[in-house]
Amino acid sequence: MTALAQRIAREFGSPAVVIDLDRVERNIARVQAACAAAGVANRPHIKTHKIPEIAKMQRDAGASGITCQKIGEAEVMSEAGLDDILISYNLIGEDKMGRLAKVMERATVTVAADNPTVVAGLPRAAELSGRTLHVVVECDTGRKRAGVETPAEAIALAKDIASRPGLSFAGFMLYPPEDAMEITQKFLDQATAGVREAGLEPRIVSTGGTPNVANLGRIKGATEHRAGTYVFNDRMMLACGAATMDDLALTVVGTIVSRAAPDRGIVDTGSKTLTSDTGGLEGHGLILEHPEAKIAKFAEEHGFLDLTKCNDRPKVGDVVRIVPNHVCVVVNMVDRLVATRGDEIVGELAVAARGKIA
Amino acid sequence: MTALAQRIAREFGSPAVVIDLDRVERNIARVQAACAAAGVANRPHIKTHKIPEIAKMQRDAGASGITCQKIGEAEVMSEAGLDDILISYNLIGEDKMGRLAKVMERATVTVAADNPTVVAGLPRAAELSGRTLHVVVECDTGRKRAGVETPAEAIALAKDIASRPGLSFAGFMLYPPEDAMEITQKFLDQATAGVREAGLEPRIVSTGGTPNVANLGRIKGATEHRAGTYVFNDRMMLACGAATMDDLALTVVGTIVSRAAPDRGIVDTGSKTLTSDTGGLEGHGLILEHPEAKIAKFAEEHGFLDLTKCNDRPKVGDVVRIVPNHVCVVVNMVDRLVATRGDEIVGELAVAARGKIA
Numbered sequence: 001m002t003a004l005a006q007r008i009a010r011e012f013g014s015p016a017v018v019i020d021l022d023r024v025e026r027n028i029a030r031v032q033a034a035c036a037a038a039g040v041a042n043r044p045h046i047k048t049h050k051i052p053e054i055a056k057m058q059r060d061a062g063a064s065g066i067t068c069q070k071i072g073e074a075e076v077m078s079e080a081g082l083d084d085i086l087i088s089y090n091l092i093g094e095d096k097m098g099r100l101a102k103v104m105e106r107a108t109v110t111v112a113a114d115n116p117t118v119v120a121g122l123p124r125a126a127e128l129s130g131r132t133l134h135v136v137v138e139c140d141t142g143r144k145r146a147g148v149e150t151p152a153e154a155i156a157l158a159k160d161i162a163s164r165p166g167l168s169f170a171g172f173m174l175y176p177p178e179d180a181m182e183i184t185q186k187f188l189d190q191a192t193a194g195v196r197e198a199g200l201e202p203r204i205v206s207t208g209g210t211p212n213v214a215n216l217g218r219i220k221g222a223t224e225h226r227a228g229t230y231v232f233n234d235r236m237m238l239a240c241g242a243a244t245m246d247d248l249a250l251t252v253v254g255t256i257v258s259r260a261a262p263d264r265g266i267v268d269t270g271s272k273t274l275t276s277d278t279g280g281l282e283g284h285g286l287i288l289e290h291p292e293a294k295i296a297k298f299a300e301e302h303g304f305l306d307l308t309k310c311n312d313r314p315k316v317g318d319v320v321r322i323v324p325n326h327v328c329v330v331v332n333m334v335d336r337l338v339a340t341r342g343d344e345i346v347g348e349l350a351v352a353a354r355g356k357i358a
Numbered sequence: 359m360t361a362l363a364q365r366i367a368r369e370f371g372s373p374a375v376v377i378d379l380d381r382v383e384r385n386i387a388r389v390q391a392a393c394a395a396a397g398v399a400n401r402p403h404i405k406t407h408k409i410p411e412i413a414k415m416q417r418d419a420g421a422s423g424i425t426c427q428k429i430g431e432a433e434v435m436s437e438a439g440l441d442d443i444l445i446s447y448n449l450i451g452e453d454k455m456g457r458l459a460k461v462m463e464r465a466t467v468t469v470a471a472d473n474p475t476v477v478a479g480l481p482r483a484a485e486l487s488g489r490t491l492h493v494v495v496e497c498d499t500g501r502k503r504a505g506v507e508t509p510a511e512a513i514a515l516a517k518d519i520a521s522r523p524g525l526s527f528a529g530f531m532l533y534p535p536e537d538a539m540e541i542t543q544k545f546l547d548q549a550t551a552g553v554r555e556a557g558l559e560p561r562i563v564s565t566g567g568t569p570n571v572a573n574l575g576r577i578k579g580a581t582e583h584r585a586g587t588y589v590f591n592d593r594m595m596l597a598c599g600a601a602t603m604d605d606l607a608l609t610v611v612g613t614i615v616s617r618a619a620p621d622r623g624i625v626d627t628g629s630k631t632l633t634s635d636t637g638g639l640e641g642h643g644l645i646l647e648h649p650e651a652k653i654a655k656f657a658e659e660h661g662f663l664d665l666t667k668c669n670d671r672p673k674v675g676d677v678v679r680i681v682p683n684h685v686c687v688v689v690n691m692v693d694r695l696v697a698t699r700g701d702e703i704v705g706e707l708a709v710a711a712r713g714k715i716a
Contacts, residue, residue: 011453013716047659069659092372095367095369115616115674140618144619257447257476257504258505260472260502260505272713275633277656300686316475317450329630357630357631358370
């Protein structure tokens with residue numbers, strides 16, 4: 001593998017972000033099988049790869065549709081032919097409704113909402129497209145991010161959605177903390193009972209998260225799951241037990257550029273490549289050739305290596321492979337991934353939805 | 359200004375990264391004047407903006423050349439006509455020498471080196487281009503990044519450079535910690551005396567850093583300064599006193615998308631927009647309309663707002679302007695900046711050297 005990394009550095013430049021398509025396919029198949037075993041649909045989140053070709057691999061393996069976080073991602077994916085998209089985000093503003101309407105002309109679209117201001121804006125997209133917009137109520141069962149905090153709010157928002165022209169109440173979207181299955185079940189049961197009393201049916205109950213793949217089947221009433229990171233995995237997924245070393249499908253190829261002192265060095269992957277997302281872990285990545293080396297801190301293009309615990313220390317010019325802490329943000333730094341299969345380079349994939357923040 | 363931010367969100371989508379060209383011009387003029395007053399050349403670092411048009415504004419204001427961190431940046435800048443470039447980075451590898459040679463055909467190029475492995479590779483670029491490659495020795499006077507740690511190593515490396523075909527020893531490159539002026543002077547004096555004994559002359563002594571603009575003139579023998587962040591400034595520059603509120607030329611326009619509980623909210627600028635670079639500061643940005651609000655943590659597209667100290671709390675749909683902690687990494691997240699002058703939108707600028715990690 002080091003020979004391959006050296007070849008990649010030579011042919012594509014260092015640093016380079018590299019995926020192994022054999023591993024990607026295995027990861028896709030494994031989570032698809034886990035969803036099937038639990039009797040839920042698989043709606044992978046494309047925020048991790050942002051590559052239409054990989055979304056199509058997920059679809060062809062059995063995914064029922066995809067999840068996007070921003071409308072810019074949904075634009076790219078729907079233009080590439082992905083035709084069933086959940087945008088798991090509160091969309092606000094006249095400009096976004098115009099863009100959403102265009103996506104709705106190419107794909108079946110469901111969006112999330114957690115407040116009446118968002119819901120009040122959505123009919124405009126239905127009106128502009130002449131199509132029904134499906135809306136799930138985002139519910140928060142402990143993550144304290146977006147999402148209504150009580151079943152009562154969820155029920156009220158469901159009724160609000162159902163009362164609006166062009167909108168269809170589609171169900172509930174959850175992203176439960178991994179240790180909050182009971183709380184989540186209780187929330188969902190109450191919210192479901194409440195909307196049924198109002199004559200509404202949650203035909204979608206969407207759960208999320210790669211670590212929650214291990215919890216599939218534990219939420220009764222769940223109909224689909226949204227996992228993203230599993231397609232590549234990272235050091236966070238290793239740390240929480242959601243992936244093994246064999247499931248790591250993405251590495252960053254970097255080069256040691258300085259060894260100014262015995263106990264330290266510099267690798268050419270700084271915060272503009274690996275990003276400062278720590279994922280709560282010590283150090284900024286795992287160097288496969290030197291696991292005892294710590295990427296202790298960053299400048300923009302410098303990774304500061306602490307080699308004090310390293311017996312076999314890298315020298316200037318050595319090419320290394322790094323598993324990033326958080327893979328989703330690393331992919332978003334580059335325009336292209338180098339694609340490999342085992343020891344072969346098979347091409348490049350454009351990260352077509354990179355940087356689609358709006 | 360809030361009316362302008364709303365207009366930007368409507369016309370360009372939210373989030374959007376916005377600069378004020380009037381402020382950019384003032385910042386450029388101020389640092390140019392500071393360099394002139396200290397009798398040193400100004401060689402701004404383009405890593406902050408990555409935009410050839412802004413590099414040309416810096417050149418037209420009097421800069422002697424520019425600094426790039428990666429060869430990919432130098433490619434973009436030299437193709438745009440910038441013809442005097444310092445690449446302040448150890449360049450390694452046959453592929454990079456080929457690319458460097460092409461840049462040398464379009465521009466006068468100086469590169470940095472801190473070790474013999476890097477120096478040994480550089481003659482290939484001179485050979486391929488048929489031109490002289492100027493090389494400065496990177497010296498570390500306390501930052502513990504790249505750079506030789508002793509004057510003796512600097513002298514040895516200078517001699518090594520001078521002995522190689524196609525290379526010209528050009529001098530020393532420093533990035534001194536702001537509190538290390540005496541140590542830096544002593545290092546420089548010893549290194550200079552040593553190379554002079556060997557018949558070499560450091561015609562370039564390059565210092566760096568926006569905070570070190572305040573130290574201009576304090577290093578005797580310095581000939582040029584490399585500052586980057588000053589062109590836009592950020593919350594880190596505010597915190598260290600290198601910029602005032604009036605010097606802030608870049609803000610991120612974002613929208614409040616959720617207020618699921620009284621004490622918290624979500625803004626649509628997460629780690630894929632503002633990045634997780636903290637710069638050592640508490641919170642992830644300054645919201646100009648709600649300075650007491652804290653961007654407490656991130657998901658990729660969610661900024662988690664802690665509003666406990668906020669009397670006037672934002673509501674869903676509100677458009678806000680955020681000063682990022684570290685501006686250089688934020689610019690690198692987007693393909694385009696929205697350019698304004700005062701209350702007018704004057705266009706967009708492509709971040710042409712974005713993502714050039716290799």
